[in-house]
Amino acid sequence: MGMINVNKLTKDYGHGRGIYDVTFEVGKGETLGFLGPNGAGKSTTIRHLMGFSKPQSGNADINGMDCRKMHSEILRNVGYLPGEVAMPDGLNGQQFIRMMKEMRCCGKNDRSAELMERFQLDPCADIKRMSIGEKRKLAVVTAFMSDPEILLLDEPTSGLDPLMQEVFIDFIRDEKSKGKTILLSSHIFSEVEALCDRIAIIKDGKLISTVDAAEVKHGLKNEFTVAFRTASDFDRFMASGIATEWSDRRSGKCTVCVPDEDTNSFLKALSGCRIKSLDEHSVSLEEYFMHFYKSSKKFAVGGVSYA
Ligand SMILES: Nc1ncnc2c1ncn2[C@@H]1O[C@H](COP(=O)(O)OP(=O)(O)OP(=O)(O)O)[C@@H](O)[C@H]1O
Ligand SMILES: [Mg+2]
Incomplete structure (x- = not known):
């Protein structure tokens, strides 16, 4: 009760x-x-x-x-x-x-x-x-x-x-x-x-x-855009097995979504490369719930499923 x-x-x-x-x-x-x-x-x-x-x-x-x-x-x-x-x-x-x-x-x-x-x-x-x-x-x-x-x-x-x-x-x-x-x-x-x-x-x-609320926050993904110094740094990172959302060898850039539990492996893979810049874009609670406001579909918590 x-x-x-x-x-x-x-x-x-x-x-x-x-x-x-x-x-x-x-x-x-x-x-x-x-x-x-x-x-x-x-x-x-x-x-x-x-x-x-x-x-x-x-x-x-x-x-x-x-x-x-x-x-x-x-x-x-x-x-x-x-x-x-x-x-x-x-x-x-x-x-x-x-x-x-x-x-x-x-x-x-x-x-x-x-x-x-x-x-x-x-x-x-x-x-x-x-x-x-x-x-x-x-x-x-x-x-x-x-x-x-x-x-x-x-x-x-x-x-x-x-x-x-x-x-x-x-x-x-x-x-x-x-x-x-x-x-x-x-x-x-x-x-x-x-x-x-x-x-x-x-x-x-x-x-x-x-x-x-804590579960929602924990399930939110952190998105990073990485710009590598050289093509070989880019290649080294791509060979590390970290899944990318988007990548472009010519500009030496990629975007990676990192769930909290994968932060260590992401940082480890980055540590072997020379980096020009690293931009973080965290998905806020607002973006998470906006999805709900816009659609009537149910959405997953923790695993974060976006339509
Ligand atoms: N006394 C009433 N007579 C008829 N319809 C009503 C009455 N009170 C609320 N409603 C209707 O019930 C629904 C829910 O209204 P409610 O005021 O609870 O929404 P709300 O979630 O508080 O919205 P908001 O975020 O705009 O404050 C609305 O469609 C509203 O038009
Ligand atoms: Mg109201």
Whole structure:
């Protein structure tokens, strides 16, 4: 049993829109990245976890609380950052924070002052005059001020400037180190790479696969382009048995894909040759997942299969 359990959750909005049989879990202390193209079903799933929507079938629970039946406990105990922040226009930041404190029963766990400083939020401004980023920061402060153990973050850094995105990622790293359980939907691969232990991929409302982040990173290939000093250096390398993706004797160049486990033999083969230049091009998590975004085909993890 995970800390967060989603079990065959289905909400069909018609015309192929919605989520279908979505099943996954997030273990205690784990950060699960939730990736998928626009309209894939990430926010719908997260809203069900918050108990805001009633599923047609299936269920979800958080820390043993049924998300639908114990909606108010979920609201009090889970740090939720919605994809789209909607706030009452008639209040200023401080009034909104006070209102949320009463709802969340912060008590002695009140971290609002620390969070306002960390995210450089001026709480005195009227909400209706706040920029999107400022509203976002206000949402961050209210979501985390009661120090919740479980965080549901729906595209948490959208609307934040690059410096604030960094502040946010550092903040989530700290939360992780305290053993918090986190579900994070995102389109930002660097964020996913920096924070997530596992990644669940959703497309067209269906969970396609769940992969281990370290395994994906390990399976990514490193590509090197080598320019040799002379034709004989080129020939020596080609005779070493290292497979090349591309080679051209005339220019004395070749391109080699090196899985992590073959790095030593690649370096050994190179050490016998004189080299003009060596350029590395690592396949990033972004390129890896772009493949998924573009095609609906499944792809291998670890062995890295690209269409
Ligand atoms: N209340 C609703 N009524 C009808 N259709 C809905 C409703 N909410 C979501 N949908 C549809 O369900 C699908 C999933 O939407 P959802 O907002 O969960 O996607 P998402 O993965 O969060 O996308 P994005 O990356 O754009 O935020 C979309 O096709 C959307 O149009
Ligand atoms: Mg969304």
